[in-house]
Amino acid sequence: MRSVELFTGCGGLALGLSRAGFRHEALIERDGNSVRNITHNKVCGLQHVAHWPILREDVRYVDWRPLARVDVVAGGPPCQPFSIGGKHRGHEDKRDMWPEAVRAVREIGPRAFLFENVRGLARPAFADYLRWIELSLAAPQIRIDENESRDAHLRRLEHRRREALYDIRILKVNAADYGAPQKRHRIVFLGVRKDLDIEIETPIPTHSHERLLWDQWITGRYWERHGLSRPSEEPAGANDARVARRLRQHMIPPTGKPWITCRDAFSGLGEPGSRDDLANHIFQPGARSYAGHTGSPLDEPAKALKAGDHGVPGGENMIAFADGSVRYFTVREAARLQGLPDDYEFIGSWTENMRQLGNAVPSMLAEVIARRLAGLLSRERTDKRKAAA
Structure with missing residues (x-):
């Protein structure tokens, strides 16, 4: 067609x-x-x-x-x-x-x-x-x-x-x-x-939040898939904790696939700058969090990428790690969030490419x-x- x-x-x-x-x-x-x-x-x-x-x-x-x-x-x-x-x-x-x-x-x-x-x-x-x-x-x-x-x-x-x-x-x-x-x-x-x-x-x-919570907090398969020990604490968010308790009570797995998290999406990339065979995976300094702009937790889908009127908006387009630290997404990570393949190469500045990715479908x-x-x-x-x- x-x-x-x-x-x-x-x-x-x-x-x-x-x-x-x-x-x-x-x-x-x-x-x-x-x-x-x-x-x-x-x-x-x-x-x-x-x-x-x-x-x-x-x-x-x-x-x-x-x-x-x-x-x-x-x-x-x-x-x-x-x-x-x-x-x-x-x-x-x-x-x-x-x-x-x-x-x-x-x-x-x-x-x-x-x-x-x-x-x-x-x-x-x-x-x-x-x-x-x-x-x-x-x-x-x-x-x-x-x-x-x-x-x-x-x-x-x-x-x-x-x-x-x-x-x-x-x-x-x-x-x-x-x-x-x-x-x-x-x-x-x-x-x-x-x-x-x-x-x-x-x-x-095709995917659901409930299925992600099921795999994380009921069966633990999410953590097994990433070679990690299951955290001992419950989900941090009140709503997630409430849904997890309901799923545990009924023990009926939700249909469909789990939401894809940042950790899922970035699997195999390694740290920024660690691979010579991968374009656009370079550390970008200057990330900081502040009220209302705290980045995206690694074990959830990212918050919506944003372009901003004048480049990447402060406090956005970041990974938020469990220890409280944050860093900007690399262009390659942002491309994965938008579903562009690793062999799609971006030319030009980080700011310009992140603007394009923030505007993408x-x-x-x-x-x-x-x-x-x-x-x-x-x-x-x-x-x-x-x-x-």
Whole structure:
């Protein structure tokens, strides 16, 4: 199946779609550093990336019509306008690119689309804009008129809802529930053309917090897997301790796989700088913790990687060790948290690469959702062939 992607960044979403079997017809990214990283890995012949048609372009000036009728349009519009850590200006922020995502869907007319953004977009302060995004993607042919306000356009979209071309589901997900070693809460827009007559099925979580607690505090398999003695104390967090007591009381193992922790994700890397055969695993000095910014415990999924408006924010993107010490994630560790392979090499500064990784979509989450979407579209094609026969 063919896809087009906007706002590619360093390629987390694109990699997930590639692993799910999609062939990218175009990947659009205007940031030169991100394009240089992808291009470097293309030249190195990295699996999947070697065949990516990456273009350094501003989406505002791309004519999408030559790409008409691809299967899927995907992307992660810049999240800073809606991020809890940002300036919260929403559609008034010049970085808001949701109108361009809508235009791409209108001009391409894909069978389906997949967009990802921060959960801050679902806050009450942005309720009207979230509704505008939803209805604009559902009926992209109903354009906003020149000099028409966003509110007036929203009222017009509400009035003409029966003209929608796409069915849409807005999902609230935690990437840790889909195999990412990171507690990254996001919202996902899934849309499928109405004329395909496909019911959108939401992806079922594959991993769980409860299963991690089961393996850590009931069976102890987590510690055995890492060659460690089981700690004598109970979980540090009150909620974790409560859940562990309930699991111990009922002794019924939760289904699915355990959340993947930082210790799981970093297995085999060794200390920063200890391996000559591994790129980007270099110690970065200066980490410190303070109230509200204490790093990520080693035996939990990481807190969400953050990019920050001006480089890596202080007190974030760190490992928090049991003895109270902290250190910054290396670029390689952060790449593992986002599901990029060890042979994906980053060029440029630590700060710049961490910014790109902080903005990336975890490839594990992208792959699970893309596989579900591919399955729905394949089923539609199979049904049509059967009907024709």
